[in-house]
Amino acid sequence: MTRYNGVWPVAPTPFNADGTLDIEGMKRVIDCIVDSGADGVCILANFSEQFLLTDEERETLTRVSLEHMAGRIPVIVTCSHYSTDIVVSRVAKAKALGAAMVMLMPPYHGALLKGTEAQTYEQFARVGEIGLPIMIQDAPLSGVELTVPFLVRLAKEIEAVQYFKIETPQAAAKLRGLIAAGGDAIVGPFDGEEGITLMADLDAGATGSMTSATLPDKVKPVLAAHAAGDRATAAALYKDILPLINYENRQCGLRACKTVMMEGGVIKSDVVRHPMPQIAPATREGLLELAREVNPLALTWGR
Numbered sequence: 001m002t003r004y005n006g007v008w009p010v011a012p013t014p015f016n017a018d019g020t021l022d023i024e025g026m027k028r029v030i031d032c033i034v035d036s037g038a039d040g041v042c043i044l045a046n047f048s049e050q051f052l053l054t055d056e057e058r059e060t061l062t063r064v065s066l067e068h069m070a071g072r073i074p075v076i077v078t079c080s081h082y083s084t085d086i087v088v089s090r091v092a093k094a095k096a097l098g099a100a101m102v103m104l105m106p107p108y109h110g111a112l113l114k115g116t117e118a119q120t121y122e123q124f125a126r127v128g129e130i131g132l133p134i135m136i137q138d139a140p141l142s143g144v145e146l147t148v149p150f151l152v153r154l155a156k157e158i159e160a161v162q163y164f165k166i167e168t169p170q171a172a173a174k175l176r177g178l179i180a181a182g183g184d185a186i187v188g189p190f191d192g193e194e195g196i197t198l199m200a201d202l203d204a205g206a207t208g209s210m211t212s213a214t215l216p217d218k219v220k221p222v223l224a225a226h227a228a229g230d231r232a233t234a235a236a237l238y239k240d241i242l243p244l245i246n247y248e249n250r251q252c253g254l255r256a257c258k259t260v261m262m263e264g265g266v267i268k269s270d271v272v273r274h275p276m277p278q279i280a281p282a283t284r285e286g287l288l289e290l291a292r293e294v295n296p297l298a299l300t301w302g303r
Contacts, residue, residue: 004039004101004163005207007038007039007208008039008208009038009216010042011026011043012047012048012261013026013061014029014258019273025267026061028266028302029266029267032261034073035301036298038213038220039074042076043076044061047254050080062093062094062099067097078104079127080104090102092130095130095131099132101132101163102127102132102135105141106142106146107123108142114143121158124136130160131160134158134161134162135164136151136164136165137165139165139192151164151178152186163189165190165192166189166191171191171192171201175204194212195219196249198238198245199222199226202226209223212248213261214296215244215291244294252283254272258270259287259288260296260298264300264302266301
């Protein structure tokens, strides 16, 4: 069994100025992420605007991304949905196209339709029968509380449940509790939230981070130094990039990566789909000011 770790950025979904899919831009995003030294990549996540894509567009992006990746680095495909049958279908298609792993949130729809532990367990168990590793995304967006005992039960009873992306408040404490209670069943404890709590999460035992694709080449050395036991170097490197990570997380959200990639010639447009608002000019200026100080590959890749 391959144990995945390191930095796994979420690929943005590029759109043309009119809001249609930019397929060639998607390929360039994949190439830029590979060139950044990422250990893997996640597609169709929330930071990929998955909630603004049609089913047909999802299938197109999955096929295009995996075919263009051509095995250079492993790909996680996000397949979350309230409907278990739809999740199973998405995962089966992802496996057929060469995905290395799938990422799932617990079943939910809106503020009130939330899967119980029994329903969530059954959905993940059915997906597990397909034979791909599962990363559980534990994030506030679902509104579903996934307790440490329940996550440990999933890991110990469903062989495919091996990876955990923890991005709840006090993520480090939850990671620490998960690792202590789950032991060897917790193959890959990851953090998320663009790495805004990365040092605390690494100290708690995280072995991977699912950041945005804005600066994976700057995040990777932090993980490498920490894994080598050089916490001081990791902390110093992280201190240098934290202002940009903070600005991305608190001011921009998923729009940050698109803006940096457009400035760097990776994609032609940083348009996001309605009703999500476009990035404000002043916010764009502040983001690019911080990005130029750090100079991630995405800011120069296509120039």
